[in-house]
Amino acid sequence: MKSKMPGTLPECEMEAPENSRRNFLKQSALITAVALTPAVATKAADMHVDEKIAEAFEKLPIKFEVNGVQQSLSVEPRATLLDILREQLDLTGTKKGCDYGQCGACTVHVDGHRVNSCLTLGVMVNGKKVTTIEGLAKGEELHPMQEAFLKHDGFQCGYCTPGQIMSAVACIREGHANSETEIREFMSGNICRCGAYPNIVNAIQEVKEGGHAV
């Protein structure tokens, strides 16, 4: 059942209006209004048609480098880099949190810069170099940032961790890890629902101060 509140967006998650009778009435009125709108039904029908047409759309060939390995794939234009990494290349280290650019779990490096792979179309990384969490370690030797996250307990459930680590490495490379405040600001694109933030900051500071090559 749809609520009166429109879908999840960060600005609205903050403060839900109290569930007063008045709101409830407003809500029911809206539901009725929506249920009676023919456009919604028509749209749903359209969607099915789209799915059938979809197969007729051409897949496009792309060539790009992932963690040092050249890949040649055939992808639908609508496939995101995140889905291609996880589903076509079996690189499931990169996580899907929100799929809308709101959490940072999908952070990877494209040509050395951190981006949200959930909002990146695969066809647009043609010819580029992608690094994922799987590409940081050198064989059995973990990357200094991975070591630091282990040492400082920079996670609890670990779901946000690959994105945090990719972002943390970029944060130091960009020169944005000069103070706790700066680290917090430039790591704000990575949400951790377990709240491991203080430990993440400690890990980054240690790597930065240790002068390790990142």
Next chain:
Amino acid sequence: MKQFQYIRPATQQNVLDAITKPGTKIIAGGTNLVDLMKRGVTAPDKLVDINHLPLKSITPSKTGLLIGALALNSVVSENTLVLQKQPLLSMALKAGASPQLRNMATVGGNMMQRTRCSYFYDTTMPCNKREPGTGCGALEGYNRMHAIFGTSPQCIAVHPSDMCVGLAALDAVVVIAGKKGDRRIPFTEFHRLPGDHPETDNHLAPGELIVGVEIPDNNFSQHSYYLKVRDRQSYAFALVSVAAALDISGGVIRNARLAMGGVAHKPWRLFDAEKSLIGKPATEASFKHAAQIAMQGAKAYEYNAFKLKMAPGTITEALKHAAGLA
């Protein structure tokens, strides 16, 4: 997401040819468009990738600074010329989105981003901007994030950009290319108020391409500040934001620029408040007076009345920071 065709024309001319067809959309960083396509808010048949066009540079011109439409938000925010000449723009950019998103987002895309109104995003809700004629869900709904200036009974959404608030304050000019030739629009006249056509965000005509923005040189670089108030410290859209730029000499304000974000369907330039500051001492009293003037005509809805207090407070604070008093 609906299937679509993807093309990458070789030249700007070919891009202009391609985007004349209905159902065709430009893609730059993709951070807004791909989001909206995933949610079914928009469903183009064809995407025209413009990322290889030579529109990334940031160069001084005779009268100002020319920034290409494809310059990345992160690159602009750290560019030496921008930091020297227009630090306000850098501050506004850094207050927006996240480092990852800024690494993808372009100047042109930032200007063209759609509202974050949750009724616009939720395709099961009425929204005149998404589907003209269905009504405005926010008007009587949960309108905490919504506008207090320049609204219409059709739409009370706000323009979400931080960068645009900075550019509106700095008298930037939008440089546009089209099949009928090139043209320039003052930044403050680029975005529009909702009126009876909330589905149209701005005055870019169909088939036109933003090629860049030009910011005229000014004397504001010593005294400018961007202050953004939001639900969390970072990575959230503005409840209210203020771009403030002052030219101060011997404690007296010679010139001022002010614009607000999070309060209207477009970056909201505060012309009267600016005028009230000229010739006045750079003191908190002058700033409070300007803030009062800025709020004339403001109108709140059920859940956003807090903005009537927050906005003047933010204007005063931003001016104090710009003047070095905070």
